[in-house]
Amino acid sequence: MEAKTLFDKIWDSHIVSSIEKGPDVLYIDRHFIHEVTSPQAFNGLKQRGIPVFRPQKTLATADHNIPTKDQHLQIRDMLSRNQVQRLSENCREYGIEFFGINHPNNGIVHVIGPELGYTLPGMTIVCGDSHTSTHGAFGTIAFGIGTSEVEMVLATQCILQPKPKKIRITVEGKLQNGVTSKDIIMYIISEISASGATGYFVEYSGSVIRELSMEARMTICNMSIEMGARGGLIAPDDITYNYLRQRPSIPGIDDIELSVKQWKNLKSDPGASFDRELEFDGGLIKPMITYGTNPGMGMAIDGSIPQSENKNSEASSSFLKSLDYMGLKPGMKLLGHPIDYVFIGSCTNGRIEDFRAFAKIIKGRKKADTVTALIVPGSKKVEEQMASEGLTEIYKNAGFEVRQPGCSSCLAMNEDKIPQGKYAVATSNRNFEGRQGPGARTLLASPLTAAAAAITGIISDPRQFFN
Amino acid sequence: MPKVKFEILKSTCVPLPFENVDTDQIIPARFLSATSREGFGDNLFRDWRYNKNGEKNSEFVLNNPAYIGKVLVAGKNFGSGSSREHAVWAIFDYGFRAVVSSFFADIFMNNALNNGLLPIVISEKLLKKLLDLIQQNPATEVIIDLEKQTFTVISTGDSVIFGINPYKKECLLKGLDDIDFLLSMKDLITGYETNKSMLK
Numbered sequence: 001m002e003a004k005t006l007f008d009k010i011w012d013s014h015i016v017s018s019i020e021k022g023p024d025v026l027y028i029d030r031h032f033i034h035e036v037t038s039p040q041a042f043n044g045l046k047q048r049g050i051p052v053f054r055p056q057k058t059l060a061t062a063d064h065n066i067p068t069k070d071q072h073l074q075i076r077d078m079l080s081r082n083q084v085q086r087l088s089e090n091c092r093e094y095g096i097e098f099f100g101i102n103h104p105n106n107g108i109v110h111v112i113g114p115e116l117g118y119t120l121p122g123m124t125i126v127c128g129d130s131h132t133s134t135h136g137a138f139g140t141i142a143f144g145i146g147t148s149e150v151e152m153v154l155a156t157q158c159i160l161q162p163k164p165k166k167i168r169i170t171v172e173g174k175l176q177n178g179v180t181s182k183d184i185i186m187y188i189i190s191e192i193s194a195s196g197a198t199g200y201f202v203e204y205s206g207s208v209i210r211e212l213s214m215e216a217r218m219t220i221c222n223m224s225i226e227m228g229a230r231g232g233l234i235a236p237d238d239i240t241y242n243y244l245r246q247r248p249s250i251p252g253i254d255d256i257e258l259s260v261k262q263w264k265n266l267k268s269d270p271g272a273s274f275d276r277e278l279e280f281d282g283g284l285i286k287p288m289i290t291y292g293t294n295p296g297m298g299m300a301i302d303g304s305i306p307q308s309e310n311k312n313s314e315a316s317s318s319f320l321k322s323l324d325y326m327g328l329k330p331g332m333k334l335l336g337h338p339i340d341y342v343f344i345g346s347c348t349n350g351r352i353e354d355f356r357a358f359a360k361i362i363k364g365r366k367k368a369d370t371v372t373a374l375i376v377p378g379s380k381k382v383e384e385q386m387a388s389e390g391l392t393e394i395y396k397n398a399g400f401e402v403r404q405p406g407c408s409s410c411l412a413m414n415e416d417k418i419p420q421g422k423y424a425v426a427t428s429n430r431n432f433e434g435r436q437g438p439g440a441r442t443l444l445a446s447p448l449t450a451a452a453a454a455i456t457g458i459i460s461d462p463r464q465f466f467n
Numbered sequence: 468m469p470k471v472k473f474e475i476l477k478s479t480c481v482p483l484p485f486e487n488v489d490t491d492q493i494i495p496a497r498f499l500s501a502t503s504r505e506g507f508g509d510n511l512f513r514d515w516r517y518n519k520n521g522e523k524n525s526e527f528v529l530n531n532p533a534y535i536g537k538v539l540v541a542g543k544n545f546g547s548g549s550s551r552e553h554a555v556w557a558i559f560d561y562g563f564r565a566v567v568s569s570f571f572a573d574i575f576m577n578n579a580l581n582n583g584l585l586p587i588v589i590s591e592k593l594l595k596k597l598l599d600l601i602q603q604n605p606a607t608e609v610i611i612d613l614e615k616q617t618f619t620v621i622s623t624g625d626s627v628i629f630g631i632n633p634y635k636k637e638c639l640l641k642g643l644d645d646i647d648f649l650l651s652m653k654d655l656i657t658g659y660e661t662n663k664s665m666l667k
Binding site for chain 1: 485486487489491492495496497499500501502503504514519542543544547548549550551552553555570572573574577578581582632633634635645646648649650652653655656659660663
C-alpha cells in the first residue's frame with residue numbers, strides 16, 4: 001500500500017468528484033461564517049432562490065466588527081451594526097446557529113470553534129477568513145476562502161479547490177525558557193519569508209511540536225498563512241484527544257472513545273513523501289519581534305535590524321520604504337525602544353494559556369504609565385475562565401483593564417485602533433502598513449514579550465523575568 | 468447565472484512597482500463593513516491615494532492622469548494577506564480587468580479567477596522590463612489573449628505564454644458560473660454524504 005501523508009488521506013477522502021485538469025470538488029465538514037465575509041454570499045443565495053444546503057454544518061459568530069466594551073449596548077457604528085444585524089437575519093432565515101454578541105458562546109471564530117468541540121480531527125473546514133488555518137492544529141484541512149466560495153459552500157457544502165503541494169516543517173531540539181509557540185512560528189516565517197510557502201500546505205512535525213499544548217499548536221497553525229501557505233496541520237495525538245475529552249460537549253459525537261480509535265490512522269505514514277521538507281532547531285529560537293511591515297520581517301528580540309532583506313544584496317526600495325514607515329533604520333537594535341500600546345488577543349494568542357502567560361509577568365508589577373493596553377479575551381468562555389482563575393484580578397491590580405471578546409485591534413475594524421505613528425506590541429498575526437489603524441506601527445510578538453513591554457514601556461526581553 | 472466573459476484585452480497599463488502589496492493596502496479593513504459587492508473601487512488603495520487630510524496624494528500612480536488602463540502591473544507577491552475577496556472587487560470595480568506580476572498570493576489568485584479578473588504571471592525579468600517601459604512611456608499597450616494564453620507587449624514584440632488552470636480558463640472564456648456547476652452535482656454530493664460523511 002502506498003505511503004500517504006495525513007494531508008492526502010484527508011483530502012482524498014473528501015473528494016466528491018475530480019475535474020480533469022481542473023480543481024477537485026471537495027466536501028466540507030464544517031463551515032464557519034462571520035459578519036464581514038458572508039452578507040454578499042447570502043445575497044447570492046437569495047438571487048438564485050436557493051436555501052443553505054446543510055445549515056446544521058454551518059456555525060456563525062460576530063467577531064470582526066464588534067466593539068470590545070459595552071457590548072450590552074447597541075453597536076454605535078452604523079455600518080457595523082448593520083452588518084451584524086444582517087448576519088443575524090440571514091442565520092434566522094436560513095436556519096443557521098448564530099452565536100451573536102452577548103451569547104455565552106460568542107467569540108472570535110477560530111477560538112470558539114475548537115473550544116466548543118466543533119473542530120475535530122480529519123475534518124475539512126473552511127471560513128471566509130485566512131486564519132482558518134488555526135483549526136489545522138487538530139489534524140484538519142482548514143483554510144480561508146473568499147466570499148464567492150462562501151456562497152459555494154452555503155449552496156452545496158462543497159468547494160472547488162486545486163490541490164496544493166505539500167511541505168513538511170520539522171522542529172526538533174529543546175525550547176529555551178521564555179520561548180513560546182508564537183516565537184517558533186515567527187522564527188520560521190522570518191527564515192523562509194512571507195511568501196516562502198505559497199502554493200503549499202504545511203504539516204508541522206518534530207519533538208518540539210509534539211510537546212506543545214493544543215492552544216500552542218493553534219498559534220502555530222494560525223500563522224501558516226503568513227508564510228503564504230494555504231494552511232497547516234499537526235497530526236492528532238493524546239494531547240489532542242485529552243483536549244477533546246475536556247470539551248463540555250462535541251456536536252455529532254456520542255462516544256468520544258470510539259472516535260479516538262478511528263482517528264488513530266490520522267497521521268502521515270512512514271516513508272510518505274512531501275514536495276519539500278524543512279528542518280529547524282528549536283534550541284536556536286529566541287523570543288521574536290517584527291521590525292517591518294510583513295510577518296517575515298522579524299528577528300530575535302536582542303537582534304539588530306538587517307541592512308537588507310537578502311544577506312548578499314543591497315536593500316530594495318520596498319525594504320527601505322517599510323522601515324521608513326516604521327520609523328526604524330537598518331542596523332538598529334529594538335531592545336529599549338519605547339512603545340505606546342500593547343495588545344494581547346486575536347485568534348493567534350487570545351486563549352486562556354496566553355492570558356496566563358501574560359499574567360505571570362505582570363503579577364505583582366504595574367503597567368507602565370506611558371503604555372495604553374488592550375486586553376481582549378478571544379471568547380466569552382475565555383473571559384469567564386480568566387475571572388474564575390483569578391486572572392482578571394491580577395490584571396486589575398497591575399493596572400490593566402480586561403475588555404470583552406472580539407477581533408478588536410488585530411485589524412481595527414472597530415474603535416480599537418492604534419493612532420498614527422504610535423508603536424504597538426501586538427500578539428496578533430499581521431504587521432502590514434495601516435493594519436491596526438492608518439499610520440499604526442505594529443510590532444508582532446508573543447504574550448510574554450507583550451507583557452514585558454507593557455510593564456517596562458520599552459521593547460524588553462521577556463527572559464529577564466524568568467530565573 | 469452567467470458571469471463576466473474574458474476574451475481578448477488590448478489596453479494601456481498602470482504601473483505599481485512595489486513588492487508584497489497586501490490586501491490591507493488594496494482595501495483597508497475599515498471599508499469591509501458593506502453588505503453588497505458594489506462601490507469598492509472608490510476605496511481601492513485608499514490610504515495610498517489619499518493623504519491623512521483627505522486630499523488626493525498627487526504622487527500616487529492612480530492620481531496621475533498620464534496612466535490609465537485596464538491592466539495593473541505590480542511587483543511580486545501581489546495580494547498577500549487576508550482572504551478578503553473585497554480586494555478583487557475593488558480592483559475590478561475601479562476598472563481593471565487583469566493584474567500582471569511575477570508572483571501572486573494563493574487566495575488572491577483564486578478570488579481573482581472567481582471574479583473575472585485575470586491574474587497573469589510573467590518572469591521577474593519581463594516584469595522589470597515592462598515596468599520600466601510603462602514608466603518611460605505611459606502609452607505602452609499590451610494584448611492579453613486568454614484563448615491562446617498569450618501576453619504581448621505591442622511596442623517591443625515581447626510575447627509570452629502564461630499559465631492558467633484549464634477549468635478556470637474555460638469558465639472565464641464562457642462566462643460559466645461555479646455554483647451552477649456544483650448545483651448540477653447535487654446527486655453526487657448526497658451520494659458522497661451517504662457513503663462517507665463523518666457526522667451522520
